[in-house]
Amino acid sequence: MLGVSAEQVKIYEAACAEGPGYILVASTPPQVVDCVILDSQAQAARAANPEAPATSPTCTLPGNQDxxxxxxxxxxxxxxxxxxxxxxxxxxxxxxxxxxxxxxxxxxxxxxxxxxxxxxxxxxxxxxxQSNTCEFTTPTEQAATVKSWLAGTDAASCDVQQVRLMGQNANGRFIEMTCAGADGAIIRQNAEHAVQQVYPCATAQQIGGGCKLTTTPPAATPQA
Missing domain, CATH: 3.10.450 (Nuclear Transport Factor 2; Chain: A,)
Known part of the structure; x- marks a missing residue:
């Protein structure tokens, strides 16, 4: 038993053979919170006010520390x-x-x-x-991921610098990319990330409004 709450309700900590353990509050009804969530809440509270005292129980058993x-x-x-x-x-x-x-x-x-x-x-x-953010991922890492999908395609030589997911339809998912020292392109890939088609930016104006990361003049129309 960890102790009792301000309401004199007993608080217990349990460790599990696999996965995180739990804090159990013997209230009515009982409350159960896993140690991962409690750790996240404690970190958020410390970030908001490092001087504030802890207001929630924390997991202390050795099996709950990793x-x-x-x-x-x-x-x-x-x-x-x-x-x-x-x-x-x-x-x-x-x-x-x-x-x-x-x-x-x-x-x-x-x-x-x-x-x-x-x-x-x-x-x-x-x-x-979709206007969300990923704190642990950089644009360079996303460019590296798109680059890994290009092997064996017409865009395999592209040194990918920037990428933009444009959207998807029944034909697949469309991603724009810029290439260092070369024209950018749009790729269409299936659900398994296999590239089905490569559209050079110069001729891709009809694909989702065309390239936005690369400024490329439209391809010249051949003279009759």
Whole structure:
């Protein structure tokens, strides 16, 4: 038992054989909060006011201290295909699921969340296009990810500098990219990230309004 609350309700901490443990408050009804969430709340409170005293119980058992280990395990369970370097609690979705941000070493990161049907992961490239932010992912890492999709395509030689997710339709997903020392392009890829087509910016005016990152004059119309 950790102690009692101000209302004289007993508070317990439990450690689990796998995954994070919990704080249990023997109130009516009982309250249960996992140690990852409590750690996130404590960090947010300290960031807001480093001098403020702790107002919530904290997990102290040795088995509950590896918060980053627990979070990285979530990323593995969610199928994040990268070397994870940072993870944090981001917030909650509209249906109350906890959202975690995952940072990847050298490539695009993700938001992940677990709901009744299992884990869901969303690329930061998509999130940024929807006016969200990813604290652990840089534009350079996103460019590196797009570059990795270009092998074996007409755009394989592009030294990708900037990328922009334009949107998607029934034909696939469209991404604009700029290339160092060369004209930019738009790629169309399928759900498995395979590039289906490359549209040079000079001839891509009809693809989602054309290129915005690259200023390229329209291709000249051949004279009759």
């Amino acid at each position: 918060i980053q280990g627990f979070l990285k395990a979530y990323a593995t369970q969610a199928g994040v295909p990268c070397t994870v370097d940072q993870v944090k609690v981001r917030g909650q979705s509209g249906d109350g699921a906890v959202i975690y941000e995952v940072g990847c070493s050298g490539v695009d990161g993700y938001w992940i969340e677990k709901n009744a049907s299992g884990w869901k992961k969303t690329e930061c490239l998509q999130l940024v296009s």
